[in-house]
Amino acid sequence: MEAGMVTLAPALVRFSGIQKTYDGEHLVVKNLDLDIRKGEFITLLGPSGSGKTTTLMMLAGFEVPTHGEIYLADRPIKNMPPHKRDIGMVFQNYALFPHLTIAENIAFPLSVRKINKAEAQERVRAALRMIKMETLAHRRPGQLSGGQQQRVALARALVFNPQLVLMDEPLGALDKRLREQMQLEIKQLHETMGITVVYVTHDQSEALTMSDRIAVFNDGIVQQIDRPDALYEHPVNSFVAHFIGENNVLAGTVETVDKDYCRVALAGGGAVTARAVNVSGAGASTSLSVRPERVAIVPDGTSSEGPNRLPARVQNTIYLGDHALAVLDVAGNGEFMVKLQPGAHHSLIPGESVFITFRPEDCLALDPV
Numbered sequence: 001m002e003a004g005m006v007t008l009a010p011a012l013v014r015f016s017g018i019q020k021t022y023d024g025e026h027l028v029v030k031n032l033d034l035d036i037r038k039g040e041f042i043t044l045l046g047p048s049g050s051g052k053t054t055t056l057m058m059l060a061g062f063e064v065p066t067h068g069e070i071y072l073a074d075r076p077i078k079n080m081p082p083h084k085r086d087i088g089m090v091f092q093n094y095a096l097f098p099h100l101t102i103a104e105n106i107a108f109p110l111s112v113r114k115i116n117k118a119e120a121q122e123r124v125r126a127a128l129r130m131i132k133m134e135t136l137a138h139r140r141p142g143q144l145s146g147g148q149q150q151r152v153a154l155a156r157a158l159v160f161n162p163q164l165v166l167m168d169e170p171l172g173a174l175d176k177r178l179r180e181q182m183q184l185e186i187k188q189l190h191e192t193m194g195i196t197v198v199y200v201t202h203d204q205s206e207a208l209t210m211s212d213r214i215a216v217f218n219d220g221i222v223q224q225i226d227r228p229d230a231l232y233e234h235p236v237n238s239f240v241a242h243f244i245g246e247n248n249v250l251a252g253t254v255e256t257v258d259k260d261y262c263r264v265a266l267a268g269g270g271a272v273t274a275r276a277v278n279v280s281g282a283g284a285s286t287s288l289s290v291r292p293e294r295v296a297i298v299p300d301g302t303s304s305e306g307p308n309r310l311p312a313r314v315q316n317t318i319y320l321g322d323h324a325l326a327v328l329d330v331a332g333n334g335e336f337m338v339k340l341q342p343g344a345h346h347s348l349i350p351g352e353s354v355f356i357t358f359r360p361e362d363c364l365a366l367d368p369v
Helices: 051-062 102-112 117-130 146-158 176-193 204-210 226-233 238-243
Strands: 009-020 026-036 041-045 067-072 086-091 164-168 198-201 211-217 219-228 248-258 261-265 272-274 285-292 296-299 310-321 324-330 333-338 353-357 363-366
Touching: 009 051, 026 051, 026 219, 026 296, 041 051, 041 117, 051 067, 051 164, 051 198, 086 146, 102 117, 102 146, 146 176, 164 211, 176 204, 198 204, 204 226, 211 226, 211 238, 219 226, 219 238, 238 285, 238 363, 248 272, 248 333, 261 285, 272 285, 296 324, 310 333, 324 353, 333 363
Parallel strands: 041 198, 041 211, 086 164, 164 198, 272 363
Antiparallel strands: 009 026, 009 067, 211 219, 248 261, 248 285, 261 272, 285 363, 296 353, 310 324, 310 353, 324 333
């Protein structure tokens, strides 16, 4: 092997040519080819109706593909019942048995698999230690908080040492602070145990925080799959750019293309130089993507070097504690956002004329929205 080369883990799960329709006409999932590596944490991210949950349900065995095959450890599983797939599941609503104690809930998958009593008790004790709930073993789910119930659901999914764990919006019912705490706990468990996790969410910040890779779904198709930082910095189309993180959009027409960059005339006036990520050529319509933290505001009358300098008018400012946002009118976009340091918004007055600048490498020319 050459120095510097990285060996990727083998695929534990493989979706091959998967299609799914419920009515025989409209495909919910369209020609999905996706490999999930052993030991990775992969998130299926997308809006409601994008196909992410249906994909997870097909992998779990609760839905059957219309076409194609799913492989788990190189075995076709399309016609295998869910309980034989050796997969742990964690749902948003916890799905705990209210009449059983915490210990009994965690032990349930072991009893189904006919694990002997002594081994089952040891596994339950280890699972309770893992979620730091040893002293609550004899309580029932109704006596626990939402976060505690979710920990129990997680322990139940892991107690039988599955080769794969599926999580469907598991933190959606929790408040913001608890959700962020559980994100870190789940990620730590993943790294400690080396398990393979397939996680479904519509929350892009959650996906960025937890994932090794993210598959961005829209209209039944994976638009892009990559590391979180690569998705944020190098989106391949407008949908990914807008769905991952905060984003400003400027419509325009490509004037010239020179290798990796292009000159774009803005629909609202002015012109800028941008990275030609996904453009058809001169004369084509394009959608420019600029992140709020990559834009600088300079006062009217201030000289500024650089190719991308546009007039703007201050609409409003928003204080958010650790940072502030300036809302500007730029080239016809009245909701153009610029991220500011805390307190910097005090110097901006609604109605004031200013200029914005940004580097060409921070402006992406993509397919029209």
